[in-house]
Amino acid sequence: MLNRRYILAGxxxxxxxxxxxxxxxxxxxxxxxxxxxxxxxxxxxGLATVAPTGDPDFLRARxxxxxxxxxxxxxxxxFALHPKMTGAAALFASREASFxxxxxxxxxxxxxxxxQNLIESGGLKPYARKxxxxxxxxxxxxxxxxxxxxxxxxxxxxxxxxxxxxxxxxSRSAGPDDDFTHRVSALYAEDTQLSNLWxxxxxxxxxxxxxxxxxxxxxxxxxMVAGLMQGPDAARIVMxxxxxxxxxxxxxxxxxxxxSRTDRFVTALKTEMGSDWQKCxxxxxxxxxxxxxxxxxxxxxxxxxxxxxxxxxxxxxPGKVIADWPGLNAxxxxxxxxxxxxxxxDHMISDALAHHFTLDPVLTRxxxxxxxx
Amino acid sequence: MSIAAAxxxxxxxxxxxxxxxxxxxxxxxxxxxxxxxxxxxxxxxxQPKTYQLAQSYDEFLRQGKKEKEARKPLGQQANIKQAGQxxxxxxxxxxxxxLRDHYTEAGNARLLTAVRSDTDFPERLVHFxxxxxxxxxxxxVVNTFAGDYEFRAIRxxxxxxxxxxxxxxVTHHAMLFYLDQVQSVxxxxxxxxxxxxxxxxxxxxxxxLAREVLELHSLGVRTGYTQADVxxxxxxxxxxxVAGFANGPARRFVPETAKGGDTVFLxxxxxxxxxxxxxxxxxxxxxxxxxxxxxDLSVHPATAKHIATKLARHFxxxxxxxxxxxxxxxxxxxxxxxxxxxxxxxxxSEECWPKLWEPAWAKFKSPWDWTISxxxxxxxxxxxxxxxxxxxxxxxxxxxxxxxSPAGFPDNMAQWAGGAALLRRFEIAQRIARMNRERADxxxxxxxxxxxxxxxxxxxxxxxxxxxxxxxxxxxxxxxFLRR
Numbered sequence: 073m074l075n076r077r078y079i080l081a082g083x084x085x086x087x088x089x090x091x092x093x094x095x096x097x098x099x100x101x102x103x104x105x106x107x108x109x110x111x112x113x114x115x116x117x118g119l120a121t122v123a124p125t126g127d128p129d130f131l132r133a134r135x136x137x138x139x140x141x142x143x144x145x146x147x148x149x150x151f152a153l154h155p156k157m158t159g160a161a162a163l164f165a166s167r168e169a170s171f172x173x174x175x176x177x178x179x180x181x182x183x184x185x186x187x188q189n190l191i192e193s194g195g196l197k198p199y200a201r202k203x204x205x206x207x208x209x210x211x212x213x214x215x216x217x218x219x220x221x222x223x224x225x226x227x228x229x230x231x232x233x234x235x236x237x238x239x240x241x242x243s244r245s246a247g248p249d250d251d252f253t254h255r256v257s258a259l260y261a262e263d264t265q266l267s268n269l270w271x272x273x274x275x276x277x278x279x280x281x282x283x284x285x286x287x288x289x290x291x292x293x294x295x296m297v298a299g300l301m302q303g304p305d306a307a308r309i310v311m312x313x314x315x316x317x318x319x320x321x322x323x324x325x326x327x328x329x330x331x332s333r334t335d336r337f338v339t340a341l342k343t344e345m346g347s348d349w350q351k352c353x354x355x356x357x358x359x360x361x362x363x364x365x366x367x368x369x370x371x372x373x374x375x376x377x378x379x380x381x382x383x384x385x386x387x388x389x390p391g392k393v394i395a396d397w398p399g400l401n402a403x404x405x406x407x408x409x410x411x412x413x414x415x416x417x418d419h420m421i422s423d424a425l426a427h428h429f430t431l432d433p434v435l436t437r438x439x440x441x442x443x444x445x
Numbered sequence: 446m447s448i449a450a451a452x453x454x455x456x457x458x459x460x461x462x463x464x465x466x467x468x469x470x471x472x473x474x475x476x477x478x479x480x481x482x483x484x485x486x487x488x489x490x491x492q493p494k495t496y497q498l499a500q501s502y503d504e505f506l507r508q509g510k511k512e513k514e515a516r517k518p519l520g521q522q523a524n525i526k527q528a529g530q531x532x533x534x535x536x537x538x539x540x541x542x543x544l545r546d547h548y549t550e551a552g553n554a555r556l557l558t559a560v561r562s563d564t565d566f567p568e569r570l571v572h573f574x575x576x577x578x579x580x581x582x583x584x585x586v587v588n589t590f591a592g593d594y595e596f597r598a599i600r601x602x603x604x605x606x607x608x609x610x611x612x613x614x615v616t617h618h619a620m621l622f623y624l625d626q627v628q629s630v631x632x633x634x635x636x637x638x639x640x641x642x643x644x645x646x647x648x649x650x651x652x653x654l655a656r657e658v659l660e661l662h663s664l665g666v667r668t669g670y671t672q673a674d675v676x677x678x679x680x681x682x683x684x685x686x687v688a689g690f691a692n693g694p695a696r697r698f699v700p701e702t703a704k705g706g707d708t709v710f711l712x713x714x715x716x717x718x719x720x721x722x723x724x725x726x727x728x729x730x731x732x733x734x735x736x737x738x739x740x741d742l743s744v745h746p747a748t749a750k751h752i753a754t755k756l757a758r759h760f761x762x763x764x765x766x767x768x769x770x771x772x773x774x775x776x777x778x779x780x781x782x783x784x785x786x787x788x789x790x791x792x793x794s795e796e797c798w799p800k801l802w803e804p805a806w807a808k809f810k811s812p813w814d815w816t817i818s819x820x821x822x823x824x825x826x827x828x829x830x831x832x833x834x835x836x837x838x839x840x841x842x843x844x845x846x847x848x849x850s851p852a853g854f855p856d857n858m859a860q861w862a863g864g865a866a867l868l869r870r871f872e873i874a875q876r877i878a879r880m881n882r883e884r885a886d887x888x889x890x891x892x893x894x895x896x897x898x899x900x901x902x903x904x905x906x907x908x909x910x911x912x913x914x915x916x917x918x919x920x921x922x923x924x925x926f927l928r929r
Contacts, residue, residue, distance in 0.1 A: 113849070181666070181667060183660055183666050184850060185852055186666055186667065198667070224863065226861060226862060226864075238864060240865050241866070241869075251911065255910070255919065256871065259919055259922070259923060260924065261902070262900070262902050265804060266862075266924055269863070269864050269867055270867060273864030273865060274864075320624075320651055321628055321651065367649055367651050368628065368630050368649020368651055369628035371651065373652050373653065
């Protein structure tokens, strides 16, 4: 675990520059970097994913249900990774993973919708911003290397904004033929909204190629993401969602399943990216955490801070768990029930991205999260 | 030509059918439908009873247990079939298939009812409310009961008071399952105390349903309630559970008269004591307490505003005019949440009747909207062979009764107008067109279905199609037909 001083040192140097915004960033942006963001929708339990097994209050609060965490892979003398995440544990050992704990956005009302809105918009108040921080990231990247795709039927808020981005979801059918495509383009000629959507759909559909109908699940998703990211006109930025993290009951089995799927995805992605993995940053995060204590139905309710996972060949803090651990005794909990947030989601994102794309940290933070200062 | 008929049929309703004549008096046409609405039309009354669905689900659980027992001596990974136990696998498979059939048939009944209906404005209201009080078939048990939920908790109550609808939705067993209320037990309830003393087992509260009642069903998010209010409502809600599916030792308290799947309220698991909600004390005991809490929530000004906004968004525009929201809110408050009065206020509001057809003022149809209106457009009153509605809706990203969260499906264009979703819609348009190529001529149909709305450009594109089939495809994906 890194202590608070360590984290603040990085953060402060960025702030210390005050109003000065260097103009060097565009030229300095590293080329050919890839970034994948996976949003765990539904509030994933960071305490079970990266468990503070070194904290006696954790064992006290979770009782028998902490036993599972004790079986996990030791990350350092304080944290253990969930036992289902064996692939991620191997990446951590080879310094291709790092974890951030006690992280949260600025909302505290425990609403999925408000919190997901903030995680995507990067604003300080829910619904105040209509564009997303991943879209604003594109403006910092050199032309030709700022193509972004969301794996979704329509563009999620996180990628909406002035910079172009598209959405893509694979289909098993052959798609429209050339004549039909042409006729639809003509049909929409007088409708800007629809003609933009249509051109975009046709273009992306061609790039991703036809899916192999025998492949499903995490391996297929990883293959598709890697496919969209390779080649000259390929996407550099990809956003994915995963649903099913809202474990109000029977958490152990449900969370175990979700985490092992996530683990398979990351492992397969490394394989599929091949040598490009060295230029890859994967961030997996959720909108908020879950209560420290279990509820009456072997699950956990909506909480505050959670954990985030970072993977890739070029991490800022490889093989480390970054946390300014707030503790889990009754007086350190947020409102007496939740892990307190000691790391801001927006700081974590902008620091990791500034490092990954060799961008100026101040400019990155201001561009991605303009409401912050 | 005026566009009022198109708005009445296509925006308020589910779209004109070729056997319908566009109305000459749009407002009256809609208001009369409110009187004629049938909560239980044939396709829906033919659906299995609650206890029958509960039996199927119970059988599924029983087969699961049987399989688990059979596996025990063989080890987790063992192949039961090779071990000569294939009848066990078959039993499990059959039970699963029965559940899937229940879901599929309920979805078909829902679609056919909307396609055949001549009160399609209220049908739209049913689906609006069902999405407002969303359950998600993602959970296997909800999958079984999702149709039952809409047919028994939503349909019979959309023409009464909002308080009744709220009570029916929140206490229906599908909702109790979906938001984990079934297992929630008051930590100081008689049962929890008894069991704790004897076996040291812990029972407790689950606040999932309570939070969503405040955030999604009634007041709306950030309207001033606190974590303490959530917890208090969660305590008030303890007691509700489902006959046949209650939490372990609570089962023996379920009255014998209750049929499987019935919602029951058990004082034995209810958290005793006075509750505080939004600054008010509730001294009642048992079920009366939570009924009083829900009743107060149902007429709260924040609830009125929340519902008014959602209705305006659904029927007028993604960004509805504030003046319209105010009118609906006022009607809600003046009538104590009398739903038909609010619907009438909506129909009578001038904001609902623009004079020009502008994409920016129209609503982009959700895949469900679009599918129903396509079926109506081609007068497909029976399901064509080899059609799987559930599968089709899933492909378009709008699986029946299966939103990703208790907030339901979002009601705006950004949700549905993705490039990929559009491609899917085109594939399905082509399939529908292929089925109907002998039955309909898009050149005649287009002006009939889109009175006053069809543009010369679209009419021309359809007329130039290379085949009748392509003409129909183009009609179904035309800018005018994709919007309502």
